[in-house]
Amino acid sequence: MTPLRLYWWNAVPNFGDAISPVIVGHLAGREVRHAAPKDAEMFAIGSLLNVVRRVFTEGTPPDTRPVIWGSGALRAIRGDRLMGKVQFALVRGPVTASLLGIETDSFGDPGLLISDVWPAGGQRREALGFLPHHSLMDDPDTQAFVRAHPELTLIDPRDPADQVCEAIAGCRHVFASSLHGLVVADAYGVSNTWVDPKGQGRLKYHDYAASLGRDMRAPLPLDAVADHTLPDPDAPLPYQPAIDAARAALRRSFPVQLRQEHAA
Incomplete structure (x- = not known):
């Protein structure tokens, strides 16, 4: 074939x-x-x-x-x-x-x-993930932020895809400026927050959010990540029915x- x-x-x-x-x-x-x-x-x-x-x-x-x-x-x-x-x-x-x-x-x-292809492995969700847009991995602001916040687990979007997905699935929350950091977190039922993509066009983020009825009007500034209130990691995503649809x-x-x- x-x-x-x-x-x-x-x-x-x-x-x-x-x-x-x-x-x-x-x-x-x-x-x-x-x-x-x-x-x-x-x-x-x-x-x-x-x-x-x-x-x-x-x-x-x-x-x-x-x-x-x-x-x-x-x-x-x-x-x-x-x-x-x-x-x-x-x-x-x-x-x-x-x-x-x-x-x-x-x-x-x-x-x-x-998650149909690579199901979550049942690992405990303890990590707080930070997944930048691939174009921001070498950005000085991103690097300074990662150094200043060792409590966050950096997930490199340039790593092999299966490893990135496994890392996302093992988080209790993901902060991402990568659109598919948000999408894949949704696929695994991991709560996630859109972080300022710094120069990336926002149409694709709003398009995805609107497809699920997600409230994603504006991204979280990088300097506000540390103080962001996290949802209950065991609670279902509020828009889970839209994900299923x-x-x-x-x-x-x-x-x-x-x-x-x-x-x-």
């Missing part, structure tokens, strides 16, 4: 992008290989629709239309330029849907399914034609 051709961003190591082929392969039941955007059958995890827009032009033949499954926009995008050039199975959130002019009440970031929508919308039993 030919591998499924998936595009994911891999310019630098980043666990949030690296879990895309893991999750897609799990649902498809077949090997997944990285493909250039113009050759991809599917786009999944990531704010990839602006890339899709640049690549797929009006001349794209209908039989090469890739499937969009859980991707989102990074910035404003003209939806009419994409219609008929790609197949929308599901988008990440309502902000993306609105930009594209898609009427739907089903959304989901595929990262929410990572998004996970169901993701499973339901995964394209049948890309599953092992239907693929050529």
Whole structure:
């Protein structure tokens, strides 16, 4: 069987992008290989629709239309330029849907399914995790903050994806400026707080939060992390029903034609 051709961003190591082929392969039941955007059958995890827009032009033949499954926009995008050039199975959130002019009440970031692939190991949740955006790992403010707060466990998003997910699952709370630090924490039922992503666009965070009805209007400043009041680590996430609904929508919308039993 030919591998499924998936595009994911891999310019630098980043666990949030690296879990895309893991999750897609799990649902498809077949090997997944990285493909250039113009050759991809599917786009999944990531704010990839602006890339899709640049690549797929009006001349794209209908039989090469890739499937969009859980991707989102990074910035404003003209939806009419994409219609008929790609197949929308599901988008990440309502902000993306609105930009594209898609009427739907089903959304989901595929990262929410990572706990299906790598279940939590049952470890005690004691650590307070701090997971910066990958671009901030070498930032002087980040490094100074980590040195000043040894009570926090630094989780490096550039580490192997399975190790990062295991570390998140073992936390009682995660502070993250990485979007998929928040998404994966939600997948494992670990409470989490959005920390100022320092220069990163905020549309993707609001898109994800709106997909779950999360109150994520503004990020927590880095200097406010130490004094932040933590929720009960044993309490369910207040938006857990929305997570369950998004996970169901993701499973339901995964394209049948890309599953092992239907693929050529």
